[in-house]
Amino acid sequence: MADEIELKTAPADFRFPTTNQTRHCFTRYIEFHRCLAAKGEESNECERFAKFYRSLCPGEWIEKWNEQRENGTFPGPL
Amino acid sequence: MIVREWLFLTIAACDAAEPWQLGFQDAATPMMQGIIDLHHDIFFFLILILVFVLRILVRALWHFHYQKNPIPQRIVHGTTIEILRTIFPSIIPMFIAIPSFALLYSMDEVVVDPAITIKAIGHQWYRTYEYSDYNSSDEQSLTFDSYTIPEDDLELGQSRLLEVDNRVVVPAKTHLRIIVTSADVLHSWAVPSSGVKCDAVPGRLNQISISVQREGVYYGQCSEICGTNHAFTRAPGNIGRLLSPLWLSRTTRGATHPRSKLLQRAAGAVGSQGARQ
Numbered sequence A: 001m002a003d004e005i006e007l008k009t010a011p012a013d014f015r016f017p018t019t020n021q022t023r024h025c026f027t028r029y030i031e032f033h034r035c036l037a038a039k040g041e042e043s044n045e046c047e048r049f050a051k052f053y054r055s056l057c058p059g060e061w062i063e064k065w066n067e068q069r070e071n072g073t074f075p076g077p078l
Numbered sequence B: 001m002i003v004r005e006w007l008f009l010t011i012a013a014c015d016a017a018e019p020w021q022l023g024f025q026d027a028a029t030p031m032m033q034g035i036i037d038l039h040h041d042i043f044f045f046l047i048l049i050l051v052f053v054l055r056i057l058v059r060a061l062w063h064f065h066y067q068k069n070p071i072p073q074r075i076v077h078g079t080t081i082e083i084l085r086t087i088f089p090s091i092i093p094m095f096i097a098i099p100s101f102a103l104l105y106s107m108d109e110v111v112v113d114p115a116i117t118i119k120a121i122g123h124q125w126y127r128t129y130e131y132s133d134y135n136s137s138d139e140q141s142l143t144f145d146s147y148t149i150p151e152d153d154l155e156l157g158q159s160r161l162l163e164v165d166n167r168v169v170v171p172a173k174t175h176l177r178i179i180v181t182s183a184d185v186l187h188s189w190a191v192p193s194s195g196v197k198c199d200a201v202p203g204r205l206n207q208i209s210i211s212v213q214r215e216g217v218y219y220g221q222c223s224e225i226c227g228t229n230h231a232f233t234r235a236p237g238n239i240g241r242l243l244s245p246l247w248l249s250r251t252t253r254g255a256t257h258p259r260s261k262l263l264q265r266a267a268g269a270v271g272s273q274g275a276r277q
Helices: A022-039 A047-056 A059-071 B030-063 B079-108 B244-250 B258-267
Strands: B116-123 B126-131 B142-146 B175-182 B187-191 B196-200 B206-211
Touching: A022 A047, A022 A059, B030 B079, B116 B187, B116 B196, B175 B187, B175 B196, B196 B206
Parallel strands: B116 B175
Antiparallel strands: B116 B126, B126 B142, B175 B206, B187 B196
16 A cells, blocks of 8 residues: 555653653754854754654643743753 | 453443443553453452451451340450561552553553644634645644534434534554643643543643544533533534545645645535445
8 A cells, every 4th residue: 555654753761761751842942043043044954853842842831932032032052 | 452342242432431431441552452451450459358358347247136145255466466467458559550650651652653643722612623735834723623513503313512514533453642721721632532631721831642543433421510501512523524534635736825725524414425434
């Protein structure tokens, strides 16, 4: 029926081995934006981090953080 | 491995609460099977102790009769029996602890990277599910709400207060990561067949790893009081339709929302891929 589809998602991160994955999601988001700041907006290397945080974080949180970043009120070490 | 052995005696697996149900629902994941096995282990010791204690109790009552036993004994000490009745009951919990800890730690162990992440977000009084693994930008998640079908809208054969309009569709035999959170108050996402119960805390992402071993429709309910309609919120909404081949084959054919067509069809209430199983 199909070409074998590969299911991929954010891998289990050994830095966050417990049930609480809140920091995992937050860290991936920050890593993505730091990567963008370091490598430039057009770089494709940061896309990996983008996939990770999109898989893990609820859409509402992402929207809120994006707004906060635009307003300059994001509470994280970007 | 787990469930097929016993299912030849049944016509359909018990994946939803049944009236007058006494035992567990049928296991759909290795975790649930482990829980059931632990329960059997503990129950064995439980019955041993129960029978022993009842026997002693009945025997004492029976013989403590003024005609049968006019002069009762007055024993107050007995070193040997005191030692035995201390040591023996402390050995029994050791037998119980071994399988219990084994299960407990193996439940937390995530050995394999999950293949798919599903977010289950609790609201008052419905669920939202997000599938975001294939987003190309910050918008575009496949998201849908899952409301319990009210009694008046039920079709023949559907379970009251268990059916939802949009079910979560999930591939079978795949390691899933389910991220449970809430948008307002505490909820809890529970699917007894899969041995899953996870609190949905606002501001926190709780992760559960499961791997459902057989296809089917699984039902669950909200397990943390969350307001007026707590009793009417279906926790997973049904984890419906674990369709491994269908999922893989039809999910990424072109289109901006490649998964939406299959999922919306498969997740629809009844009759989407044939009759409700």
